[in-house]
Amino acid sequence: MELFLLSNGKLSGEAELLGYAKEQLLEMVARRHLTSALLIPYALIRSDYDERAQELTQTLGIPVASIHHSSSPAAAVEQAECILVSGGNSWLLNQQLHENGLIVPIQRAVRERHVPYVGWSAGCNVATPSIRTTNDMPVRNSVVLPSLGLFPLQINPHYIDAHISGHMGETRDERLAEFCAVNPSESVVALHEGSLLHVCDNALRYFSPRGQGYKLFRHNTATQEHQDTLALQALVPFDCH
Template identity: 70%
Template sequence: MELFLLSNGKLSSDSEPLDYAHEQIKGLLKSRNITSAVLIPYALIRSDYDARAVELEHALGIKVGSIHHAGVPAIAIEQAQCILVSGGNSWMLNQMLHEKDLIVPIQRAVRERGIPYIGWSAGCNVATPSIRTTNDMPVRNAVVLPALGLFPVQINPHYTDVQVSGHMGETRDDRLTEFCMVNTSESVIALREGSMLHISGNDLRYYSAKGEGFKVFHYGHETKEYVDTRALSGLVPFNCL
């Protein structure tokens, strides 16, 4: 299984998509002789699907086609060399994956055929068991359906612990702590901007373009920051490097 789970899509507004992960992603594409990818853009609300595909083509140097052009989306996944899942709104994305009957085809493609999955922001959220730790608003009246479950632990992308002066609402730490208080057997991995988890076979690696760590939230345990994925031993069934 090959997963790239990125907190966000780019380091700055004027940089290329997936810029901070280019070395790792392009290395994989070259080693697998991957020349094309299917983009799942359903999370996008304020952006154009085809424009995002063109951006990714230029950034990655491969052909990228948006799945919304496919007559039968499941067949597009069956024929895909690589799956790209864009950021945006996680609620919209997860509901569309169910409505388009793509949950099982993606699971089979990734787990059984080893098709690489590259997801950022919302695309990272839906790779976990559920989208309950998303930062997004439920813009559609959808129940909290199960997500893809490719990665066994909840993730909170775009994590920040910056204290905003004058803000009287709950912090991100407050919200994630509340999640763990209600769901005492579950953990949440908080990924800062410019960071990602890379799962390749049985190996789990963490990378941060800014040299920052990730946090792990779990009920009854002190929340700490780590840079070594060995901190996740016991949470994920992978050999951590």
């Protein structure tokens, strides 16, 4: 199984989609001899699906087709060499995955056929057991359905630890601590902008071009920033050694 779970699509001032992870993604494309990729853009609300596919074609150097052109989304997933899941709204994305019958086909593609999965923002959220740690507004009257569960821990993309002057609501840290208090057996990985987790060949790696760490939130455990994956290795069922 190979996963690229990215906090976001672009860094501030960066024009190229997934540019900060381009080196790792191109290495994967070359290593796997990929000739095409399938985009699942259901999270997008105010962006064009085909424009997003074209951006990814330029980044990856291989043709990227959007799944909305397929008469059978499940068949498109079954034939895909690589699955790309765009950012946007996690609630809408997860609902569309269920309504189009794609949860099991994606799980089988990634786990059984070893099709690489690349998801950023909302696409990162749905790779976890649920979307309960998304920052997105529930724009539809959606129940919190299970998501893909490819990665065993919850992730909070776009993590920011700043306290905005004049803001009287809870900080992100406080919200994530609340999640862990309500769900004491679960852990949350908080990813700053421009960072990613990479799972490949039973190894787990963390990458940040800015040199920032990630935070791990657990109930009744002090929250710390980590630069390596040692803190995660005890929590995920991968042999990372």
